[in-house]
Amino acid sequence: MSVALSARPLSMARALRELDGDRLGGVVVFAGRVRPDRTESGPVVALDYEADPALALDRLRALEREARRRFGARRVVLWHRVGRVPVGGVAVIVGVATPHRAPAFAATQYLIDALKATVPIWKTDRGRSGRRRRPPPAPGPSRSAG
Amino acid sequence: MSSREVTVRFFGPARQQSGAASVAWPCPPSGVPARRLIAEIGAAYPALAPTLRVSRFVRNGAYLRSLGARLRPGDEFAVHPPYGGG
Numbered sequence: 475m476s477v478a479l480s481a482r483p484l485s486m487a488r489a490l491r492e493l494d495g496d497r498l499g500g501v502v503v504f505a506g507r508v509r510p511d512r513t514e515s516g517p518v519v520a521l522d523y524e525a526d527p528a529l530a531l532d533r534l535r536a537l538e539r540e541a542r543r544r545f546g547a548r549r550v551v552l553w554h555r556v557g558r559v560p561v562g563g564v565a566v567i568v569g570v571a572t573p574h575r576a577p578a579f580a581a582t583q584y585l586i587d588a589l590k591a592t593v594p595i596w597k598t599d600r601g602r603s604g605r606r607r608r609p610p611p612a613p614g615p616s617r618s619a620g
Numbered sequence: 621m622s623s624r625e626v627t628v629r630f631f632g633p634a635r636q637q638s639g640a641a642s643v644a645w646p647c648p649p650s651g652v653p654a655r656r657l658i659a660e661i662g663a664a665y666p667a668l669a670p671t672l673r674v675s676r677f678v679r680n681g682a683y684l685r686s687l688g689a690r691l692r693p694g695d696e697f698a699v700h701p702p703y704g705g706g
Contacts, residue, residue: 506706517645518682523705524631524632524635525699525705526631526678528681529678529681554705554706565705565706566705566706586706587648589705589706590705590706591703592703593703593705594631594700594703595635595703595705595706596631596632596701596703596704596705597632597704597705598632598633598636603704610666
């Protein structure tokens with residue numbers, strides 16, 4: 475098991491080492507990188523990530539357990555950056571190792587989608603001037619309370 | 621923080637819209653329903669009001685199941701706008 479919120483760059487090579495193991499024939503690793511999107515006020519040069527750390531780690535651990543239960547994952551990597559990530563930098567790594575490839579693909583797809591929807595992490599664009607730009611658009615109502 | 625307050629923490633867009641990472645919110649000794657506290661926050665920070673309508677709320681590290689839940693002095697109450705990781 476490997477879940478983390480990291481203020482330091484994420485390493486694909488290290489993720490692959492975490493996912494190594496005997497009889498694990500299917501290893502899938504997804505890396506989400508910061509795109510140089512254009513906004514009304516110019517190009518994005520970085521994203522600032524923040525998390526509610528205790529709750530975010532709880533959710534990441536819950537997703538790891540779910541990957542084991544639903545997909546038979548033997549090893550899981552769920553790492554997310556906090557702090558500033560420049561364009562081209564890796565913001566998230568999701569990796570799964572299973573005996574065969576199909577559940578590894580399915581689990582990785584499931585985990586990145588679930589991470590984005592359910593883990594308390596937020597990002598803010600930063601432009602060349604360094605000032606904050608508009609936050610990413612909010613999806614539809616998602617209030618869980620009441 | 622004094623014992624007559626709830627600590628309200630803002631994350632993501634809510635922090636930008638309120639201009640604060642956290643504030644100490646007055647709370648009577650008998651407590652206050654979350655719904656009422658949220659309305660007070662929205663009135664104090666009009667720019668935050670639309671975000672409050674789509675946010676989740678966390679009390680002392682656990683998601684709030686009902687907006688009727690009572691917040692008491694000393695509690696921590698977090699505003700979680702829609703998540704945007706990845």
